[in-house]
Amino acid sequence: MTSPCELQLYCNDEHKARAIAKKIMIMAKRLENKYNFYNPDSYLSELNQRKTDVLDTQTKDLLTRAKLFYKKTNGVFDITMGTLTQSRKLETLKQIEEASQRLKPFLGVEHFKIKKNRLTFNNPHTLIDFGGFVKEFAVDQAVKILKKEKITTALVNFAGDIYALGLKPNKQRFSIGIKNPLNPSEYLTSIKLSNQALTTSASYERSHKIEEKSFSHIISSSNLQDEILSATVVASSVVEAGVFSTALMIKPQLETKLEKLLILKSLKLLRS
Known part of the structure; x- marks a missing residue:
């Protein structure tokens, strides 16, 4: 993660505590590399570039949950906002506005579908960005590791x-x-x-x-x-x-x- 990450755990065995912390760090780094929107070689970028349509279990779960939260928030939380990211790289407000208006029709989770272990888009423009999702998911995964290791605090x-x-x-x-x-x-x-x-x-x-x-x-x-x-x-x-x-x-x-x-x-x- 590019932001500061902190873990405080209470354990009588220092060796065990360090091993758990290392396991969590490896997990977080793996998620960061896998779902990095800006890394052209990441798994997420391969999905966005339509180089692959194969979903692993974890990604299928994240996409399914993202669709659910889209519905729960009446479309406010939308992982396809990555579609607009390219417009932010432009130099003038006029260019940004023109690009945004051109891309807005391709926003919304209805533009991608999950069929078994396959991801399909209905257009070439919609992009998925887990930026508001993966760091939070990493914390939940860290908690799972802690519980599995019998850490209670x-x-x-x-x-x-x-x-x-x-x-x-x-x-x-x-x-x-x-x-x-x-x-x-x-x-x-x-x-x-x-x-x-x-x-x-x-x-x-x-x-x-x-x-x-x-x-x-x-x-x-x-x-x-x-x-x-x-x-x-x-x-x-x-x-x-x-x-x-x-x-x-x-x-x-x-x-x-x-x-x-x-x-x-x-x-x-x-x-x-």
Whole structure:
């Protein structure tokens, strides 16, 4: 992963702890290499370039879940947003807008189908990007490894995608600080977790400017709203939390029964 990844696990056997950490690191690196959208030699790129249509079990599962989350978020969370990525490489706003309008008809998971272990597209333009999915999936996989190794207390944090396993040794829940989006060195509040996942999406985290217009790393077919600075979601899995925290940055009024915390431009906190 290109972002900082942290693993805290509680184990009386240091050798075992290091072996588990190494196993998790290898797993995360394998996922990164396999599903790297920008690496032309990755397995995902081979699918996008139509060089192969063969799906392994893991990829078929991810694509199936992505279709499900597309439906659950009313189309807000869409792994085919990678289709618009090439437009962001252009130099002027006019070029970006023209390219975006040309490519928008090819957005949506309805443009690809899964038939047994085969992936088919109905056009040559739709691209799949697991960028908002794989890091979260890696954390969930790390938790599976920890449970298999009989670890009962751990905190996995892959660049803010977090899972708290069990309770701390003092029998207290893990306390996760929520940053001030306008001053990330400051924390506005905290959320306590035990056997739960938490992710935060924020448009300020990674962005670039073209002709003085800022573009967030969160790619959407519509303009990102600017009233919400960050969205934090608590769920049973990191993938689900990540999907909804991203979706809420695009559509804050999206309905979900998951625990969420939105931070407004005024720094007001909205909990539900």
